[in-house]
Amino acid sequence: MAIVFLCLVGQEVFGQIPIACSDVTSLENLACCPATSDGVCGQDASKGQCTELNLPGYDRSSVDARHNWPHYFTRICKCNGNYSGYGCNRCKFGHYGPDCSQSHVLPRRPIANYTDSDWADFIDTIVQSRSFDSGYMVVLEEAAPGTTNLSMTNISLYNFYVWMHHYAAKDSNTMDLENRLDYAHAGPAFTTWHRYFNLWFVSSSPNDPLFILHHAMVDCMFDKWLELHPDAEYPNDIPMTVTTTGHQPDDFMVPFFPLSTNADMFTRSSNFGYSCDLPNITNPQA
Ligand SMILES: [Cu+2]
Numbered sequence: 001m002a003i004v005f006l007c008l009v010g011q012e013v014f015g016q017i018p019i020a021c022s023d024v025t026s027l028e029n030l031a032c033c034p035a036t037s038d039g040v041c042g043q044d045a046s047k048g049q050c051t052e053l054n055l056p057g058y059d060r061s062s063v064d065a066r067h068n069w070p071h072y073f074t075r076i077c078k079c080n081g082n083y084s085g086y087g088c089n090r091c092k093f094g095h096y097g098p099d100c101s102q103s104h105v106l107p108r109r110p111i112a113n114y115t116d117s118d119w120a121d122f123i124d125t126i127v128q129s130r131s132f133d134s135g136y137m138v139v140l141e142e143a144a145p146g147t148t149n150l151s152m153t154n155i156s157l158y159n160f161y162v163w164m165h166h167y168a169a170k171d172s173n174t175m176d177l178e179n180r181l182d183y184a185h186a187g188p189a190f191t192t193w194h195r196y197f198n199l200w201f202v203s204s205s206p207n208d209p210l211f212i213l214h215h216a217m218v219d220c221m222f223d224k225w226l227e228l229h230p231d232a233e234y235p236n237d238i239p240m241t242v243t244t245t246g247h248q249p250d251d252f253m254v255p256f257f258p259l260s261t262n263a264d265m266f267t268r269s270s271n272f273g274y275s276c277d278l279p280n281i282t283n284p285q286a
Helices: 024-028 116-129 157-169 189-204 213-228
Strands: 015-018 048-052 075-079 106-108 133-139 152-156 274-276
Touching: 015 157, 116 157, 133 157, 152 157, 157 189, 189 213, 213 274
Parallel strands: 106 274
Antiparallel strands: 015 133, 048 075, 133 152
């Protein structure tokens, strides 16, 4: 396997692969089902099992590779109970403990209430994330699924998040209608995509608090909306002529791995282990 260590400034990236699934066998078999001391996908400890991926039924055979996310794998770990992660060796957001049975809800505080010490922690954590390893390899060339000699490089946590946002929102290389492809904005997935993005950023952090301030604020407004609309569900009747692919409820959000759908994220933040300390806002329509 050709592993190229490059500075990523100005370098186009075409995908991400967990380091645990970057070996020739995983790539050849299109399977990200890593083995731990608990067996493949933790199956010996009933944490999960390796399963065939179910992709949404509509046509995904466009020239833009993002339609086929995650294009490197057709078999992934399906986790049981509160287990999560690409190898089922982590807990779902908001859960912890040896069997992931415990849960917590941590407050996300407004930056206006930060002390000098909080600010110092925050800045220090952002700086550290520039050298903290993400645990993923990024792919530096376009390649067909099943290619085993991918050109890949390690990526820092900070660059990993910058890359994911760019990849989800960038224009297509083609000049047809799909040129307006945007998996993260310009549709209802704006809320759900950024929620998953924030959850990753916070949970990957060696310290607390770490989140991108602007996105965190938008996410808390989304959560307030969910509180005021307890019966709301992710819209399931959006014509494909109105928005682009990636915005349907069962679409996998690009380019996250482990996979998550928009509908998965359309629920109160307490289900993911945090709450938002926002001022009281009353529903103007109530
Ligand atoms: Cu964004």
